[in-house]
Amino acid sequence: AFMEKVIQHPEFISGEAETTFIDNTPALFAIPRSIDNSTQKMQYIGDITVNGYGDLDRHEKKYYPEGQFKADFKPFPKGLVTAKTILDAQGADAVNDWLKQQNKLLLTDTTFRDAHQSLFATRMRTHDMLGIADGMQKALPNLFSYEMWGGATFDVAYRFLVEDPWERLKQLREKMPHTLFQMLFRGSNAVGYKNYPDNVLAEFIKQAATDGIDVFRIFDSLNWVPQLEKSIQAVRDAGKIAEAAICYTGDILDPTKHKYDLKYYQDLAKELAASGAHIIGIKDMAGLLKPEAAYELVSTLKESVDLPIHLHTHDTPGNGVSTYQRAAAAGVDIVDVAQSALSGTTSQPSMESLYYALTDNPRQPDLDIHAAEQLNRYFEGIRPFYGDFANGLNAPVTENYTAQMPGGQYSNLRQQASAVGLGDRWEDVKRMYATVNQMFGDIVKVTPSSKVVGDMALFMVQHKLTEDDVYAKGDTIDFPDSVVRFFMGDLGQPVGGFPEKLQKIILKGKTPLTVRPGSLAKPVDFATVKAELAEKIKNEPTKEEVLSYLMYPDVFLDYHQRKEIYGDVSTLDTPTFFQGMRIGEKIEIHVRPGKTWILTLNEIGEPDIEGNRTLYFTVNGQRSEVVINDKS
Ligand code: 3PY
Ligand code: ZN
Numbered sequence: 001a002f003m004e005k006v007i008q009h010p011e012f013i014s015g016e017a018e019t020t021f022i023d024n025t026p027a028l029f030a031i032p033r034s035i036d037n038s039t040q041k042m043q044y045i046g047d048i049t050v051n052g053y054g055d056l057d058r059h060e061k062k063y064y065p066e067g068q069f070k071a072d073f074k075p076f077p078k079g080l081v082t083a084k085t086i087l088d089a090q091g092a093d094a095v096n097d098w099l100k101q102q103n104k105l106l107l108t109d110t111t112f113r114d115a116h117q118s119l120f121a122t123r124m125r126t127h128d129m130l131g132i133a134d135g136m137q138k139a140l141p142n143l144f145s146y147e148m149w150g151g152a153t154f155d156v157a158y159r160f161l162v163e164d165p166w167e168r169l170k171q172l173r174e175k176m177p178h179t180l181f182q183m184l185f186r187g188s189n190a191v192g193y194k195n196y197p198d199n200v201l202a203e204f205i206k207q208a209a210t211d212g213i214d215v216f217r218i219f220d221s222l223n224w225v226p227q228l229e230k231s232i233q234a235v236r237d238a239g240k241i242a243e244a245a246i247c248y249t250g251d252i253l254d255p256t257k258h259k260y261d262l263k264y265y266q267d268l269a270k271e272l273a274a275s276g277a278h279i280i281g282i283k284d285m286a287g288l289l290k291p292e293a294a295y296e297l298v299s300t301l302k303e304s305v306d307l308p309i310h311l312h313t314h315d316t317p318g319n320g321v322s323t324y325q326r327a328a329a330a331g332v333d334i335v336d337v338a339q340s341a342l343s344g345t346t347s348q349p350s351m352e353s354l355y356y357a358l359t360d361n362p363r364q365p366d367l368d369i370h371a372a373e374q375l376n377r378y379f380e381g382i383r384p385f386y387g388d389f390a391n392g393l394n395a396p397v398t399e400n401y402t403a404q405m406p407g408g409q410y411s412n413l414r415q416q417a418s419a420v421g422l423g424d425r426w427e428d429v430k431r432m433y434a435t436v437n438q439m440f441g442d443i444v445k446v447t448p449s450s451k452v453v454g455d456m457a458l459f460m461v462q463h464k465l466t467e468d469d470v471y472a473k474g475d476t477i478d479f480p481d482s483v484v485r486f487f488m489g490d491l492g493q494p495v496g497g498f499p500e501k502l503q504k505i506i507l508k509g510k511t512p513l514t515v516r517p518g519s520l521a522k523p524v525d526f527a528t529v530k531a532e533l534a535e536k537i538k539n540e541p542t543k544e545e546v547l548s549y550l551m552y553p554d555v556f557l558d559y560h561q562r563k564e565i566y567g568d569v570s571t572l573d574t575p576t577f578f579q580g581m582r583i584g585e586k587i588e589i590h591v592r593p594g595k596t597w598i599l600t601l602n603e604i605g606e607p608d609i610e611g612n613r614t615l616y617f618t619v620n621g622q623r624s625e626v627v628i629n630d631k632s
Pocket of ligand 1: 150
């Protein structure tokens with residue numbers, strides 16, 4: 001009855017409900033949570049069917065071949081000692097001792113995080129993860145960890161998938177209790193793009209640890225150690241594993257380049273070890289670490305610090321497996337791989353390829369390759385569902401050794417370029433990206449510093465500006481906000497400092513920060529924020545909701561509003577979620593164990609004078625209809 005009231009409400013019908021409905025009609029929404037009914041689902045499916053998904057052009061739902069996956073894995077070995085059982089029973093230092101005893105190369109599977117972030121704009125839905133979670137753990141019992149949270153997944157879940165990332169974490173944790181869960185944490189930028197106060201970082205880490213994260217890979221987008229220290233400490237305080245990451249940039253094999261040489265990385269690793277890291281991560285976000293460089297770097301770090309080394313690369317230029325092979329020879333402890341169907345190019349190298357590359361090598365990972373190959377079929381089956389978000393890269397790009405663009409940014413920036421009409425100037429944008437990097441003093445480029453370089457490159461190509469133009473008439477140029485903030489020191493201090501001349505031009509007389517921005521930020525008063533949020537959502541928020549609201553106030557409120565309107569859309573299958581339904585199609589929605597709705601879309605009516613169409617469904621045999629405003 002409640003949804004009847006909502007759906008018949010004039011504002012809802014008019015289609016304005018999407019943005020302003022809840023703000024203007026709060027009383028209607030002061031209701032208990034967990035209302036979920038089939039009308040809400042029809043409303044969502046109807047909207048997608050009529051208007052398409054997000055910015056994508058509306059298209060007829062595609063047909064997908066039947067998947068070739070069969071779930072007949074052996075049960076998880078009883079009593080198997082894993083890094084997870086050790087962490088839970090004995091703590092993080094015991095995991096380090098255990099790591100030191102391992103001779104075989106250990107693996108982190110990134111399929112649920114970086115792989116889809118780098119291949120199809122982070123759109124993998126919890127639905128498709130839960131569909132294989134149990135099988136995945138059975139197929140890969142000896143894995144070190146799953147990277148399945150953090151980076152862009154947090155923001156994208158709310159913004160584009162109408163999903164709660166905390167729920168994803170808790171649900172996967174329940175299905176995968178035996179393996180470490182790992183997240184990517186952007187140091188003082190947490191899972192966002194700006195600096196957050198220290199107490200927000202600490203609280204976020206504490207909650208993530210409570211809900212299931214075991215390993216926190218922490219990095220700073222400028223490799224500025226003062227920005228990592230608070231997070232490392234918070235992870236230690238939570239009893240979890242602090243993996244402090246070095247972001248790899250430049251090329252240690254190039255004798256003409258001195259800024260990021262072997263000594264630079266060696267000193268950085270020592271600093272991170274002294275700051276309390278349990279593991280040293282090498283985060284090669286753009287795939288720049290060539291095989292011999294990997295050998296040299298890992299050998300040097302192994303000699304310099306008494307900590308396990310965990311290597312992360314992207315396969316953008318196509319040499320990822322060779323890089324891991326040489327890193328393995330140098331004694332790297334753990335490497336990041338993805339399931340083959342979601343590997344290669346801007347993603348991680350393939351788990352299965354690496355296994356075969358190490359045949360007859362004493363360090364070949366302990367992997368049931370046939371189980372892994374069978375598991376991979378699941379991902380072959382779901383990848384096509386996300387085709388609309390693919391970055392278009394199907395082959396290695398060796399020019400990335402010059403452009404140095406992170407895997408996760410490649411698809412994003414390309415979309416941004418298309419959005420401002422520069423789709424056919426992609427090669428120019430990439431070249432400009434490299435130029436801007438040099439103008440900025442050759443900086444570490446990873447979220448969010450990579451975004452600053454990308455914004456400036458797009459800006460210059462769009463406005464037909466050369467490097468010389470920027471110096472000659474910079475005082476009349478309105479630079480992108482992110483660029484101004486970068487030169488203000490809002491992201492911290494780059495290696496070797498800012499290029500002074502350009503900094504003066506961009507700041508136009510403003511005085512930049514030279515201290516850690518977090519040291520100036522006032523601590524957040526959680527009780528006040530909680531009260532403010534309670535007022536906005538007309539409900540007592542959870543700790544997780546308060547943290548999400550602090551990270552992304554508008555994104556969170558918008559998510560909350562859509563959740564109230566549509567209920568839990570995570571139960572929809574992925575093609576339906578992104579593409580709606582065909583006329584005559586029948587789908588099943590598994591609402592909860594023992595409860596299924598069978599939904600048929602029978603007919604879509606012609607639009608009335610206001611553009612409203614009636615969609616006629618059958619739900620479990622009963623006729624039902626919803627009205628959708630056609631925005632075309
Ligand atoms: C992120 O910060 O999301 C990254 O993946 C950086 O490489
Ligand atoms: Zn990455």
